[in-house]
Amino acid sequence: MKNKLPLSFILALFFSNIFGQETTLIIKDSKEDFGLPGVTLVLMCDSTSKKFISDQNGRIIFSNLKSGDYRLKTSYVGYIPIDTSLRLLAGNSVELLLTEETIALKGVNISAQKKFVEIKNGNFILNVQQNTLAKTSNAWDALKYGPLVETRMDGTLKVENKTATVFIDGRQVFMSGEELMNYLANIPAANIEKVEISSHPGAKFDSNIGSVILITTVNMRYQGVKGTLNLSNGYGVFPRYNAGLTLNGKKGKFVSQLGYNYSQSKTMGVTNITTSVNTKNLPWVVSQNNINESNSHRIYGSVGVDFNKNNLLTVYAEYAPGATNNLVMGNNGGLTSTRQLQQDSVWQSLNHIKRNSNTFASQAIYESKWDSTRQSLKFTLAYSRNQGDNRIDNNLSYFNSAGLLIKKMPFYRAFLPNQTDFATISGQYVRGLWGGEWISGVRYYNTKLSNENSGYTYFDMDRTAGETLTNMVSFRYNEFNYGAFTSWEAQVKSWYFQFGLRVEQNEVFSQTASGAKDRLYRKLSLFPTLFLQKKINAKNVIAFNYSKQISRPDYSLLNPFARFTDNTVANFVGNSQIRPARTHNLNFSWTYKSKLIFSAGLVILNDLISSILQKNGDGSLSQQYDNFNGVYYYVGAYYAMQPTKFWQVSFNGRLSTIDIQPYRNLPLGKANLNIYGNISNDLLLPKNFKIGIGLDFSNLSSDQFYHHRGYSNLSASLSKELKKPKLNIFLRGNDILKTSFTGNTALFLPYSSQSYNDKRITTLGVIYRFGKQTVKAKEIFKDDNLEESNKRL
Template identity: 20%
Template sequence: MRKLLFTSALLTSLFSYSQEEKTKDIEEVKMTKKVLQKKSDRLVFDVAASPIAKGNNAFDLLKETPLVSSTDDKNIKISGKSNAVIFINGRKSNMNADALESFLKSMPAENIAKIEVITVPGSEYHVESSDGIINIILKKKLTDGTNGNLRFGNTQAKRNSQNASASINFRKNKLAISSNFNSRNTFRDQQYTLKNGDANFNNTSVGYVRNNDLDLGGYVNVDYDLTEKQNIGLSYNSWYSETKDAQSNLLNTLLYRDDNNVTKTTYNRAVNNMNARDFNNSINLNYEAKLDDKGSKINLNAAYLNFTKAQQNINVTTITDVLGNNISEVGKFRQEIPQNIDNLSTTLDFTKVIKNFTLSTGGNFNKTKTDNDTYLERFHYPSQSYIKDINQSNHFVYDEKIGGIYANAEKNFGEKFSAKVGARLEFTDSYGEILNTNINVKRNNTNLLPTVNLNYTINKNNSLSYAFTSRVKRPSFWEINPERVYLTEINYIQNNPFVKASSAYNQELMYMYKNSYFLQISDSYTKDATTQVPLQRTIKNSDGENVKELRYIRTNYGSENNFSVNLGMNKNFFNQIWTANYVLGLQVNSFKGTVDTDPITGEKFAPFHADGSMTTPFLQLSNNIRLSSKKDWFLGINYFYLGKQRIDLGILDPISSLDFSVKKIWNDFTFAVDFRDVLNTNWITINSIQTDGNYNYIDQNQYNRRFNLSITYNFGNKKLKKARNIDGAADEIKNRTGN
């Protein structure tokens, strides 16, 4: 069911900000403190100098950070990037997406000193081609003691969902422990209208997809100071998710011409019921030694990760009348889709600082084994028993080894100019096969990936920066598992073990004025880009009728180029009562490629052409208004609009959202009420029409209009220094599990 969210990556926001200078008078000496600074490879947001931190949690604070936004109150996005990887104190977080969301929403913003936004990561970072980085720097206090917080939330969309979390931090002398436990009971509903066909055939599917997920997760980080300059740490992360009675229910209307050219209409209903459980557990051992007081250090990691998933689908097709009333059952199958991923990983990083020169080098190695034994059996009505479908069952195993080394050099040439150059050399050796067949895939690749960052401060009011990076994006493990997820018997999603890694080349030019205004120009070119390509062909069904089979096949389709220009502003008005973050942008998305073959079976389909280009306007308005002199009441008014745009699947119609929020701070409690998508305009509609007349249409309502209520209670010593957040050696692999 989760793979049915076609548009999760479509709403990458272009939200960008900058922030004005703030002055302080200290002993009659006037000092200027920059809330926003542009360094050679990152934008630094000084939270302590911003009026928006008080009473917020880390997630809400990130949404108010320059270049960062969230359109669904779940995923954090960076301008021009499809994904934001969260780092804590320079180390990648060890949590999956659901656990990370809960963690950020339970972290008080008052614990944060700075937020660094790295739109074009250097070669030292183990991230994918379309990833940006957000590095959260926590305040450093040496006080011993205990603190924590409790958070309770309730969300009303079509159905009601609940969540709760608890975090506790402890420090005593050389020992520090941080822990978190969170749980959620989430209902996700979607309403679909799907259409595909040509001049002689039309299939219209109308219905819903609904999920009920119970999630339990948490982590424990233990950090011990061996000496003043040496630390050892152990982290354990665990996440359990259970999906109960998820269902897709689609009423299908088939309009076609038979062999005698007579127009006929038939009706059927396809119902797919799914239950699933998955576990994600990882453990990481870390050693860090500071070599001097200038920032020189060495960091070692060793990690083990295990991900297991069990999923069962039962699909039933029934002939109906025009009103959708069932007449007779004509098809039924059940499907087992297990998955197991084991990974061992190590990393080594070394940094040496010599005056204004910094040299960093290191490497990583990981070994991953995946095992996916998909089993499908169809119901045989004469014998009233299930019989295995050999063509739709497969046992796919995949072994992968990845090694990489990197080197960076960074130097400040006076106060005006700084530069950082580097390169990463990656080695990939992988082999996958469907057991008992001749279908296999073997790869042995070497990639050299250079990076460049330049920053020039023209004067105190003007600065200019340029960045270039090349990256490899490897497919997630679920993408290469050759399973099928059925909407109907002739309309389904199919993954692909032959998906190749994509190569991306990213450039960015940024001009800033008075730390309040910015102009950002970026371009990203992707070779061997991937998507779920909709392939169609005419076949005969079991009744001898001519119907259109539609396969959404995960595969490489060609090249993609995304160019964007954003003009933004962040300013405070009326003595910081009103904080306004605005951006106006244009993006040009271009696609080129053709797919006409199932990469697994070799079957031919009508060609799908991804060729096309379109210019799209974008507007983001974010307002935070302090309603009281005590700084305990706040009002938020936010709006975004994304015009009609070209995507790989076709044309996405305009989307927008108007949101309101009210926040009340009372002692150690924070009460927040949010109204999302008030006008119910955050709705996905995609059209694709090919030159041969084949068309595909998706109308998807994810019920984004919702009401959120949350209560957060902070307790204990607010000046407590937290345990180190340890960069896990298996973090990159965990991201590719898709969980």
């Protein structure tokens, strides 16, 4: 059965002189209302056909065309083709309007749309604007609708169980975990054209990159200006606001982008902790409430110069200041006579965390092509700095033997200024070889981290009198990486091959206040990659993927300064001795009709980086990250179908379990099967109304150290699209049933937690698109695909 491609078209008929008749067809872009030159049109009648090409103004003139029924087919890169029958009248003029989404013919409406998910050589392309839930959310929330993508509320982002690295318009985002989640959550999905996902990026990417997510926010094909304005107002316990404006322009050899995003939020979280890890080993039920306020800005811009179609220079810069203010109030219950007899410590706490951050990122790319574009060179220079200033106030009150609430003195305050610098330079050479493509290159990067941590005590709660330095930790971290790679990929009949090898010399140094400089890590390593794909027939494709990967710790985990983060009963203590994790990834997949994807594999974990709770000598608790060994097993599936013309549904899921080796003589529990998944429904209603309904969930699971609490999240979105003006108005609800809980129970300590972090939100938003473009025939080029995006990287 032949699938209909998305199209609609408008045909206006005008009366003209019936003598010396010429029939004129004018082909235009329906959104920008300009003529499209170079459109291929095939006109068929009975058993004969004739091909035509539109001129500079999008016109095709038929001489002496007889009235009758004709079959009309169009082909134009970047636009949806038409294949339909219609009646043409000799001597009339016909106006045909094409867009990427729809084509309309006056009196006839044909409804269809681009596929939300497309597949190319085992990689997935998400057309974000074709999914109601995705396009009315933000960049982070939109990712979870991608095949075999896993996102969690703690900032986990994986593709086929490999941690994903995000690129935006060819620029790597040097963030991970919760920091990356918050950054992407400030980017409206309205600014995203497509997302490209690869679980086998190959040797041309660094060894610490196991999978990539390539976000494309702009695609200026033609001369002109276009922009997107988005405004949204959300309501949870407190209101929150988001606004953004992006302008894109192209004139002559120059392409530019300028944008601004603003986000303001205030959220409330509730946590309940049960533990008996304390000086007297008495059972505590700790209640913790936190109010978190944040303001973030993102100012960004880029300029590209296309010197002669084969030499392109692009420069990008971004500045993102932000501030958070987190107030955490906790207590371990009320004072009772029983607790007094037990001499239990009954307390109340007030912790205040204030952070200001400034992030600057820049990148310059120069690419040169020659030999009919079969050879190219690309040079990339990038630098980013993340500067933060953290202040933590700890206030504790306790009940004395007389039952009076007494403030603990002196009052404590910690300062944690930090700065992280990333610098990289790389070169890449591409050429055709043996019917495929050979890519080779070199890359150097350096990462520097500096922390100047200090703790003070004061006589008063306002921290103005009697300042006394009590502890200080100065920490430096410096990493150097030298890499070279080569890879070859080709399509040979029904086989697709991708072979690669990367060589890296990695050195890591740390330095404390004493001045001693320790080399933590120095190693020369080989990182082979392999991807094989076989197209069995028109419906079935199988693939195998192997890669070796190194994962470096998040730099905030290295700082050994003990500090309060988000847990009233357990301070966080960094571990400067964490080693980079080394993994071997093996995966097998089967795809049926590009609708059903089945994936299975295992990950061999050497020095896996994960967190652990530990009991200190004084009976208190602390959190710390360390290295572990084990094997991770998983199976995953993605299925998309269209039960009716107006309803699309997709399912994305994964089953996994882990086998951890013994660690520090801790008693290990038994791992069970973790079930993670999401379901997305998209419904097209009359008058351009759309409804999206989604559910993501995870069950109660064990990784041998913890039982992790299960959760679910039901969300829905209603949107209305207007053509003039080009507005999308939407109403979105998240966590409708209020079931997005997190928490865990330790299997080696008497400790458990449960949290809810104000995920129940109702959002009203508006997306306005504007601008105008003009087309010249020489500007027509192929639409980007995943392979071309990877070459740009």
